[in-house]
Amino acid sequence: MIAKLGTDSMNHLETFLFWSALSLEILLCGFVFTRKVQRILPLFAGYTYVVLAGAIGVWLTYEYFGFSSPISIKAYWGSILLNAAARSLAIAELCHYGLRAYRGIWALVWRVLTALSMLLLARAAMDAWGQPNGIAIYGATLDRDLALASIVILAVLLIFRNYYGLALEPLQRAIAVGICFICAIDVIGNTILRNLYTGYLFAWFLEGQKALWPALSSQVQRVDDIWSTVHLFSFMLSMGIWCFALRKPIPARAQAPDLLPASVYRELSPAINLRLSAFNDRLAELLKP
Amino acid sequence: MNDLSIAILLAIAISGILVWLLIPRHKSSKTAPESFHPGAINALPTARHYGYFPQVRQALSAADAQYLMETAPPHVAKQALRERRAVARRFLKGLHEDFSNLAKLGRMIAAMSPEVSHEQETERLILSLKFQILYTLVWLRLSTGNLPLQQLEHLTGLVGRLATRMDEAMAKISALSARPLAGGLGA
Numbered sequence A: 001m002i003a004k005l006g007t008d009s010m011n012h013l014e015t016f017l018f019w020s021a022l023s024l025e026i027l028l029c030g031f032v033f034t035r036k037v038q039r040i041l042p043l044f045a046g047y048t049y050v051v052l053a054g055a056i057g058v059w060l061t062y063e064y065f066g067f068s069s070p071i072s073i074k075a076y077w078g079s080i081l082l083n084a085a086a087r088s089l090a091i092a093e094l095c096h097y098g099l100r101a102y103r104g105i106w107a108l109v110w111r112v113l114t115a116l117s118m119l120l121l122a123r124a125a126m127d128a129w130g131q132p133n134g135i136a137i138y139g140a141t142l143d144r145d146l147a148l149a150s151i152v153i154l155a156v157l158l159i160f161r162n163y164y165g166l167a168l169e170p171l172q173r174a175i176a177v178g179i180c181f182i183c184a185i186d187v188i189g190n191t192i193l194r195n196l197y198t199g200y201l202f203a204w205f206l207e208g209q210k211a212l213w214p215a216l217s218s219q220v221q222r223v224d225d226i227w228s229t230v231h232l233f234s235f236m237l238s239m240g241i242w243c244f245a246l247r248k249p250i251p252a253r254a255q256a257p258d259l260l261p262a263s264v265y266r267e268l269s270p271a272i273n274l275r276l277s278a279f280n281d282r283l284a285e286l287l288k289p
Numbered sequence B: 001m002n003d004l005s006i007a008i009l010l011a012i013a014i015s016g017i018l019v020w021l022l023i024p025r026h027k028s029s030k031t032a033p034e035s036f037h038p039g040a041i042n043a044l045p046t047a048r049h050y051g052y053f054p055q056v057r058q059a060l061s062a063a064d065a066q067y068l069m070e071t072a073p074p075h076v077a078k079q080a081l082r083e084r085r086a087v088a089r090r091f092l093k094g095l096h097e098d099f100s101n102l103a104k105l106g107r108m109i110a111a112m113s114p115e116v117s118h119e120q121e122t123e124r125l126i127l128s129l130k131f132q133i134l135y136t137l138v139w140l141r142l143s144t145g146n147l148p149l150q151q152l153e154h155l156t157g158l159v160g161r162l163a164t165r166m167d168e169a170m171a172k173i174s175a176l177s178a179r180p181l182a183g184g185l186g187a
Helices: A012-034 A042-065 A070-096 A103-129 A135-163 A170-198 A207-245 A262-287 B003-022 B026-030 B038-042 B048-060 B062-071 B074-111 B118-143 B149-178
Strands: none
Touching (some): A012 A207, A042 A070, A070 A103, A103 B074, A135 A170, A135 B003, A170 A207, A170 B003, A262 B118, B074 B118
């Protein structure tokens, strides 16, 4: 979505990007609906619908209240944070999907991921709380921290999966790639934006500095233009990845694995660890003078 | 380094890790334990490098080295010693593979188990990390000529027992997974 502080209408590039993104969002929702993604990944399907609904909602706000009205700015940042929340749920679903069948590993993984999520969310809340006044500064900080949390959670999930040899299915992999890409861009972009807002553009958010606003207006617009363009392009690329993954019908869900009796693990795991430990001891002996 | 540089570097680094993790690898997908049938177990090689140890030991023996130094021209003896060290490094690499296979077996069993002990899993992870460090140090010392080749012989007994143990474990799991799934099997 696009939001510009200080003007009343979108320029040609912004108009083009807005309608392109909206078209792609409609296409993605169409794919999601026709491929019945909601049956296997309901929260990801919900995320795509939230993105579309948010875009339409913000566009309606622009139409009624003007492009740069305070309500439009709030609606824009509200939709960004709503998207981030829906994306977080989609990531949680990605963590759960496929791993729940491996009960032992899932019991181990969910605790780690939950603890990590709590930590990262608390950090995001504290970081946003300490920001100076201004919805844009709050929004940029919170969006950046949530994006960073998303990347960390995805990385930990993939490390676990890689470690235990549990590969992601192609659709889930494409979803993870898309989310990772948009989150990486958001972290970088929002950090730059936040630094500018809290740095030399800070006067733009202070009522007492109104005298400086005309001088800052063009710079604020330029910053917003660049960030909006980069953000929209990257988001469109992510949606393109998801659309590409959904171009073919989704393969039937893999059967649940046949697990071994718990006694196998109880008996063999300590024995394997003992052997690995002996191997290390012998290697360490080699290094002794 | 300011906030901006840290965030950008962090995002790039983590994204790099993610991309690396997301690249499909045939090796890992082959061993993805969707069901634990005997075929999957047989696909995992046991401590096969141990089988070549008698030949390697012969090639690395002190007697052979002594004989070379006494009878061969100096440049030939030097080259032979260099090659012997290369053979020792390759053998060490083979041992690394054997260790990895055993660790992989442990992870496969954990993935297919309805209950997993986090102590056991943490211990195995630490052991694997420790092995990587030790392996690198041994490899470096071997490459720089600071490790007598004969010391590798001490590893043989261990690897031999490892091979036997792995074969026993795999046979046991094969037998368990081949028989009809009883009440103890989760799904």
